[in-house]
Amino acid sequence: MSDTTVLAEERTAAPRSHASPHLRLWLKGYPTLLTYLASLSVALGISASLVMMTGVSPWAAVVALYEGSLSTPASVGLALDKAAPLLIVAAGTVIAARAGLFNIGQEGQLTVGATAACAVAIFVPGPGPLVLVLSLIGGALAGAAWAGIAALLFYKAGVPIVIGTLLLVFIAVQVVFFAVTQPWLLQESGPEGDVMSPQSDLLRTEVWLPHIGEYPGLNFTSGVLIALALTVIVAVLLRHSVWGFKMKMLGMNKLAARRAGISAAVLGGTALLWSGAFAGLGGAVLLTGGNHRLQPGISENGGWDGLLVALVARENPVLAIPVAFFFGILRAGGGFLASTGVPRYLVDVVTAVLVLAVAFPPAFRILRREWRARAAARALAVEGKGMAA
Amino acid sequence: MIDALTLVLASSIRLALPLAFAACGEYIAERSGTINISIEAMMLGGAFSAVLGASITGSPAVGLICGVLTGLLIGFVHANFSHRLTVNTYVVGLTLNLLVLGLTSFLFDLVTLVPSQVSVLAIPLLADIPVIGPALFAQRWPAYLVWLLLPAIWYAMYRTRWGLQMRATGENPSAVDATGIDVNKRRREGLLLCGLLAGLGGAYLSVGEVGMFNQNMTSGRGYVVIAAVIFGAWTLRGAMAGCLVFGAADAMRLALPALGVQLNPQLLIASPYILALLAMVLFARNNRSPSAYGKPFTRGLP
């Protein structure tokens, strides 16, 4: 009777062993690539069908996206400009994350940074370049200060960083709004009795970030260079410096770090300040590089997207560079797409869908590993029963 | 004076109700260790699909259900991305907010919605009590669901095994895992419930209070809800108190001009967040967030 069961075993086993080996090999070889293709095509499918609902052909939309972001050197420059602030914010986010602190308040820090930068640029007299530098620094300091509040709340009152930074975002928004609605603060000046909008005066051109290159050639603000430089520096320091080593230690095990003579409050606090400073600087770059005038909506979610860049790049500063550029493309191209008649917020939808599509595969790989383990266990079980019989 | 009080009180309650429903959900999610940022998306989605459902079927009640289901759907997406696929929960949250805001605005242009609103159910006698009567007992009927939800949720969290596991999951996931409980499953459940309730909150806002939808209708109420849960020190009672306080703050802002008082609008708009932070600082002792708050769980060796 035992051999019949064995036969049964074989019969059931047969199909498994004969299933086209080539295909399986190939699947084994490129699963991640496949999932990338799959998830991206799903995302594009969704986007396409949505676009079609507006009566624009998806292809036209794609072309528009391309035209807006990559077709000409000029549009590449635009994409770069859009990417720069995000990259700066992302770099800062990585610093805090390395120390095990989760700062999600970049939006607020960026906004406050822009405000401070604007104040400096407007009120501080002096030669343009100097004032520009000062206002960039001012932005960074303000961002740091805003993050500093969260740090204080954490180390003095035990308010979790996530909460402190998050809630401060919404307070920051009101701060800016207040600033640009008060004539004695930053609200634009004009003839008496004239109606003033909630925005600052246009910055004088000497304090604008210098532009590199000439239209129609490749041209972008020097903010791009600042962003790249900072990111590289952060990457190197985190990877190779003693400071980076200590940050990592702190991030992975506070207690051990403490025993090794590291003060969480000091090192972690500074990490948070740095990430705030970066976000603030991002705001300053946004102001002096792009808008040249403070408005409540200046950040355009730059803070959130910067955070998103850092997270999508899995807190790896080098990886953040291409990711930020990808976002830059979407933002630049998105604006252009909108100008072809596709509703603006559809661009947001597409962006969101794409982000999820990009986040999916690596996560899926991990999940699949678990599944495999389970499957292996089950296989063994079957075997075992076979032997038992 | 009395009328003024009645007025502000009633207004506070009306403004608090959508928050309250959502806060119930956020409370559950946060106790199981998720900081659910996408609650904004859940509320907005709920608000939109409620009006959509209502104007298709002509019944606001059905609309409410549609809202709930949409919230559930968003919760489902978030849950599976962040607690099955282990995609960072903030990535998912932020993205979903972006997605839903865009999608609702987009669809809002495509379809034409007919205004519709659930009816007021004034409880006889009680509704005539001065001051609190109109505020508490002359609401639109879904409002009274709160009185069912609160005890139900409290019981579920503190008297059932599921609740015990939820709370433990929020505190020490790996221990819970070693005990043989599927941590991420619990957290997914938390998010599903949160979606369901937040959806209800959004739906109540649109087909309950306002009777119609408009672009970005919730305008940040989701974050106020998060603030409320924090303000309430992760207790259900506290969270509700938070909603009331914030509702009152808004009611003041909106009613006081009518009563001839002016306050700095920015300060008032920021007040929920400031209050939440103050609460955490002042009552830091008993104000402990769940230990595994916002930390993703991946199974490793204990």
Next chain:
Amino acid sequence: MRPELLGTSPVHGEVPPAVELRGITKRYGTTIACDDVHLSVASGEIHGLLGQNGAGKSTLVKILLGLAGRDAGQILLHGRPTEIPDPFAAAELGLAMVHQHFSLVNELTVWENVTLGDTGRPDADATCELVRSIGERYGLVVDPLAKVEDLSTGQRQRVEIIKCLRRDPSILILDEPTSVLTLGDSRELFSVLRRVAQDEQRTVILISHKLDEILNATDRVTIMRSGRVVAQRRTAETDERELAREMVGRELSKWVAASALGDLDALVDPGLSKDPAMFTALRPSEDQPAVRMRIDAAVANRDGRPLLQGLTLELRAGEILGLAGIEGNGQHALGDLLSSLLPLDSGEVRVDGTPVPAGRPGAMHHAGIGVIPEDRHQSGCVLDMSVAENLVLSAVPTVSRRGFVSRRRMRERAEELIERFAIATPSPDTPMRALSGGNQQKVVLARELSQQPKILVAAYPTRGLDIGAIEYMTEQLHEASRAGIAVLLISTELEEILTLSHRVAVIHRGAVVGEMPRMDVDIERLGMLMGGQEA
């Protein structure tokens, strides 16, 4: 020898064994944690699992509990081939385990933790009652309404044990359960286990490094060495020396054996002092050594709870001071103090006469105090960093130039230390997490010793170490003291103290209540001091 045992040998048995493992193999990358392990345990039997650090014991039971998958082999429960994909399945199959590292939710109460794994509506009163009754029955007393975060390590261990006993499992697995229990507690525990096995016909698998525990408590014992089963014995038919030999694969000096075996009589037997090893061991290198560190009337409280109450202590160069005491009397606090984790309310710490600011991060470290913490896992190392990185945690500057870490230097240093301290790791770049409990400790020891501290504090240094490693640790500490380092040895295990120290002090309720040279130690007096009676 008990008759029913004869039947339960895996070879010829009519009753199927409760647990049978056939050819279990588990690889982690290059390291083979378990290599074709065969093991069978009958119901009603207490089975010892013995082996050096990294032998694969924990891995084996992890597989049995569905905490780790296996690469090959099969599991049979009561003769039936069984699959255990996850801990939940294990629980359903009646397998329960006391973990080497705790799995309690600190923020919940004891009873909530106890009932956490069950099904059905949780019942506070019933559970509390249960906890009390189990506590009484097995001598594991703990307040069911207390929050776990308020309990000391020992008490938490009890909760762990209660937690799995109350499931009344048919198969009970304990991984180094006594490593944090007091002698009394563990004696109690073993009588419990005996009852559990004999009267209630359960199966017990006991992992331990302590030979005396194995000998006293088990019916049969399986010995593992680097993943393979090297021997199986009936406990009644073997003795310490044989076990030790099988385990380490060589003879051990009587001295170390005695200590490792917890053979107190051997340790206090005056005849021993003629043993040359002993002779060097117990004599401080100098006769009138200089005072290295002095703790003066240290008082500390943690949120109202007294930890240290006027503790005064003196450490001399080249001398090992053993601090005996019943666990939970401030040893932990003292350890924290010397790792600058605990500020003082009053009193002071002086190193070479200069006061050191207590509680300021790194102050003690800079003053030249090296600490081998009691809870290496939590605060001794960073599990997610590589072994190499863990070997330089507190000494980064030594491998860095101009603020930058030199990978090369770090690697060199790591290789040297791994070599010198015989740390079993695939490579310096292996994540610390991948090392066995014991080897993780070696890493910490290596790091602290390699920095030539003036003072070395070793809290429970041999906790969780196999006797090979203990012997090694012993030598290392003597080595250190001979090199003129003042060593403070904190332990609850008298054997350990007696083996290692030149001088013995007793801590009770946060203060040193007595002190004596190793030579004229008298167990009675020691015991009374530890118990708090003046003597």
Next chain:
Amino acid sequence: NGTAGQQPDVNGDGKVVIGVMSPGDSKDNGYYQSLVDEATTFAKTQGWNVITLDKINPSDSISQAKNLCRQSVDLIAVGASELKDALSAAPEPVCKGVHWYINGGVGVEQTEYFAQSQENVKEILFAGGLATGLLLKKSGSTKAGFITGPELDFSKQAAAGFSAGMQAVVPEATLVTTYTGDLNDSGKAREAAQAQISLGVKVIYPYLGGATDAVASLARDNQVYTLTPGTDRCADSVGFDISMVFSPGAYLAAALKEFQKGTLKMGQARMWRIGVDDVPTIVMCGEHADLQPQVDQFMADVAAGKYDVEALVGASAK
């Protein structure tokens, strides 16, 4: 098709493309929608095509304008003065030769690059106030309400003008002004309205965006009169009582006509005055049609300067 530089096909590519930029929702069936609708209807008759960009964030207006330029548009119509920064793209190479028009409201600083239409918000709202005064008289009440979003200069001005007008008819009339902080948060707007209603106001002016209808319908349910924020919606189901018509669309349509004729002069401003031009104007709806003659008279008076609007508004702003 004219040669390059000649209206309407300024860039001489054989087709006429009009880009419209609006800060608000082009589907708000109100102020901003009119902008787009008027433009498209006229463009259709001419066989031109229109590119609409709505919900533009002021801080994004420059790059949006550039995007339009790169679509080879002939004319860019900027819907509101909030977006005036868009005009600073005019000198840029991308936008070479493009013609510009802005609905300047109270007016933006004129340059040679664009034509603008202006209106006198105070005057219009003042006239609206006068009309409202009539309704108050009719209902024998002295209380009116004004609900708008954030507390900004332009909304303060509007409120001031409105109440001044009211008081010119009913001297003891009082206006309750509530700032909800958000033109589109209908929930809060409704609460504000609720508060005003329970204080017995008889007229509510929802000077809002997306939240307008929510307020209007609540008002109607409580027999409170309402005015439209900019467009003629007398026929509308919501049931407004007064249509305040000062929609940018009307100005734009006129500008487009000139553009088509080739007479839209860059660097020039045109002021549209109530009581003079056919927009801005005030339409009394349905049951109140009988009041129309009086209202027309008011408008004529305002135009003729019978009232010292500046002074009166200034006074009530205090």
